[in-house]
Amino acid sequence: MLVAGVDAGSNAAKIVLMEEDQILSHGVLKTGANSLGAVKDLLQHILEQQHKKMEDISDIVSTGYGRNYIPFATFQATEIFCHAKGVFRTMPQVRTIIDIGGQDSKVIYLDNNGRVADFVMNDKCAAGTGRFIESLAMALSVPLEEMGPLSVSAGQEITISSTCTVFAESEVVSYVAQGFPKSDIISGVHHALAGRVVSMARRREIRREICLTGGVAKNIGVVRWIEKELGESVRIPEEPQLTGAIGAAMIALERARQQ
Amino acid sequence: MGNQSSPKKGRALKTSYEASTILRNYWETIHAAKKAGKPIGYCSGNAPVELMYAFDILPAYPENYAAVVASAKIALPLVQMAESKEFSHDLCSYAKINLGEVFWEGKGKPEMPFGGLPTPPDILLTTKIPCITQVKWWEVLRDVYHCPMILLDAPMLEGTVDNQPSEDQVDFVVDQLKLIIAQLEDFTHTKFNEEKFFHCLSLSDQAGGLWHDIIDLRGEAVPTPVGSREMCGNVFSLVAMLGTETPVKFYQKMKEELQYKTWKKIGAIPNEKYRLLYENIPLWYNLEMLSDVENKGAVFVFETYLRYVWGGRIDLTDPYRGYAKKILSDVFLNMNLQLRYDIMARDIKNYHIDGVVFHSNRSCKRYSLGYYELKEMLLERLGIPSVVIEADHSDPSGYSEGNTKMKLDAFIELLEERRNAGSRG
Ligand code: SF4
Numbered sequence: 001m002l003v004a005g006v007d008a009g010s011n012a013a014k015i016v017l018m019e020e021d022q023i024l025s026h027g028v029l030k031t032g033a034n035s036l037g038a039v040k041d042l043l044q045h046i047l048e049q050q051h052k053k054m055e056d057i058s059d060i061v062s063t064g065y066g067r068n069y070i071p072f073a074t075f076q077a078t079e080i081f082c083h084a085k086g087v088f089r090t091m092p093q094v095r096t097i098i099d100i101g102g103q104d105s106k107v108i109y110l111d112n113n114g115r116v117a118d119f120v121m122n123d124k125c126a127a128g129t130g131r132f133i134e135s136l137a138m139a140l141s142v143p144l145e146e147m148g149p150l151s152v153s154a155g156q157e158i159t160i161s162s163t164c165t166v167f168a169e170s171e172v173v174s175y176v177a178q179g180f181p182k183s184d185i186i187s188g189v190h191h192a193l194a195g196r197v198v199s200m201a202r203r204r205e206i207r208r209e210i211c212l213t214g215g216v217a218k219n220i221g222v223v224r225w226i227e228k229e230l231g232e233s234v235r236i237p238e239e240p241q242l243t244g245a246i247g248a249a250m251i252a253l254e255r256a257r258q259q
Numbered sequence: 260m261g262n263q264s265s266p267k268k269g270r271a272l273k274t275s276y277e278a279s280t281i282l283r284n285y286w287e288t289i290h291a292a293k294k295a296g297k298p299i300g301y302c303s304g305n306a307p308v309e310l311m312y313a314f315d316i317l318p319a320y321p322e323n324y325a326a327v328v329a330s331a332k333i334a335l336p337l338v339q340m341a342e343s344k345e346f347s348h349d350l351c352s353y354a355k356i357n358l359g360e361v362f363w364e365g366k367g368k369p370e371m372p373f374g375g376l377p378t379p380p381d382i383l384l385t386t387k388i389p390c391i392t393q394v395k396w397w398e399v400l401r402d403v404y405h406c407p408m409i410l411l412d413a414p415m416l417e418g419t420v421d422n423q424p425s426e427d428q429v430d431f432v433v434d435q436l437k438l439i440i441a442q443l444e445d446f447t448h449t450k451f452n453e454e455k456f457f458h459c460l461s462l463s464d465q466a467g468g469l470w471h472d473i474i475d476l477r478g479e480a481v482p483t484p485v486g487s488r489e490m491c492g493n494v495f496s497l498v499a500m501l502g503t504e505t506p507v508k509f510y511q512k513m514k515e516e517l518q519y520k521t522w523k524k525i526g527a528i529p530n531e532k533y534r535l536l537y538e539n540i541p542l543w544y545n546l547e548m549l550s551d552v553e554n555k556g557a558v559f560v561f562e563t564y565l566r567y568v569w570g571g572r573i574d575l576t577d578p579y580r581g582y583a584k585k586i587l588s589d590v591f592l593n594m595n596l597q598l599r600y601d602i603m604a605r606d607i608k609n610y611h612i613d614g615v616v617f618h619s620n621r622s623c624k625r626y627s628l629g630y631y632e633l634k635e636m637l638l639e640r641l642g643i644p645s646v647v648i649e650a651d652h653s654d655p656s657g658y659s660e661g662n663t664k665m666k667l668d669a670f671i672e673l674l675e676e677r678r679n680a681g682s683r684g
Pocket of ligand 1: 322351352353354389390391392393592622623624626
């Protein structure tokens, strides 16, 4: 039984193709405001690679901010549920998921059966999100992928105190002007993000194990700071940014099996 | 999780269609009165408006009007104008909308619904029951319009779930009412017409009683005959016309329609699955939010704002004390956290609530205090899940539609999972 999960996020669309419980293939597409149309092309491309056709798919579930704008999806579910499903598939011991996405961050608290018991998310601004790191990477003229590795060699601790992304940018610029090494500043940026996300997570009891999902989970600097702030180690899925799409595909599978 | 279905069109209650006519009539009457040279008083929501009628002063409500402006989706330029006049960004957006209109300078002023508030007011009446902002806001109006301002002071309620103030608290408010009467006699140079006052109190008592009956009827009924969005429109006649006959007739009719629908088990939505409680003031610029959940089988059946800010009975056998008690006991904002929890716990049971949506309202901080504590208490003690959305009742500038929709969708998914898990044992 062939199914697909589409995570139409604010920065990128992610598609996962599943044959029964196995992931066959996946694809990621950087999306802008008008490029949701390209999502279908991506799906078609993935299908072709697998020598499959659109008609072979039994069910398609969409998630993410653009979930209601994927016309070929038969069902929509929020990222919160898809992340819970996606994580539970390979890590059933996880009870707390911290998801740092491009536009928001969420903490999902699971019960012992892997069901969502509660969730919190930031919804005021970009402060606790991937966008925070992106704009500060830009201010520092450092490619996003290098932010993590660069921060590992940081020497002294630098504090970025402003919650506002724009104000944090000027703090960063002033540290650069004062001659602080980039690695120290980047580490300060990661620390600031981790501090915000962990304080949000503490609104409820954080039960172990803890899993980090979303694209930011690939950034080793953020991961280390989150672990330090939590006083716990965190688990990271193999492809953390695909968690939502995997969850969506699993819901599609459940639906297809019921039909 | 769920498929999108098309939203339900039209009103659930026939009586609701009369609300807009009532509103229009109110505005026509008050503008005509101003033209005819009759005194107009600006009143805040919980101020003793029946005393104004007793002195033939017609009340206008800047807060209520700000909500009208926000519903017309023209709040933003007014809010920005107020901020440009150095009113703090953190100020309640009701105040900013009103002050933006009062201090408007230059071109581009939006066309104000119903021709705007009648200006200038002749007198100002306010209270600190819901918040101090109202007092400071009215002081600015006093400085602008150079008219007298009267203030009703009242203590915070720390009662029991019966929601009763202490005798001392009642004495205090009775003294305040007497003082206001003396001030109004001074202002109008007329003697207080107690008979007229008692008559207005009786009308308020009837309207307030009917309103609470309506809330009970729709809250207790499974399925509920009417959702929140429609009821937020229906409260306007109570807010703006308390102390008159209009809301009495309107709500009597509505009550009868509800009794019929409840008896016939006619629901507001075709397949009611989840019953929600809404806490705090609605997003006037996005009332759709309240009905969007209905596409997923969820419906708001009870709102603390509609019940614990508006309406309520008055013990007319002892009118002054009865009135003081009513003023003190029915305002959620004027209660401590424990009392709020106790009341919510009772209502959750009475109205068969499955989940609670807290609106953490940037404007109304006193209303929004303690939500994460309440959230935890509800889950731990009653097993009732809840979600907190962050927004503002009238200023749309900090509102994130995508985030809020996602939270509400996820919340309904959570309710669904809980229900499925329960039915699987
Ligand atoms: S702060 Fe709250 S109680 Fe005070 S005026 Fe604004 S909405 Fe009303």
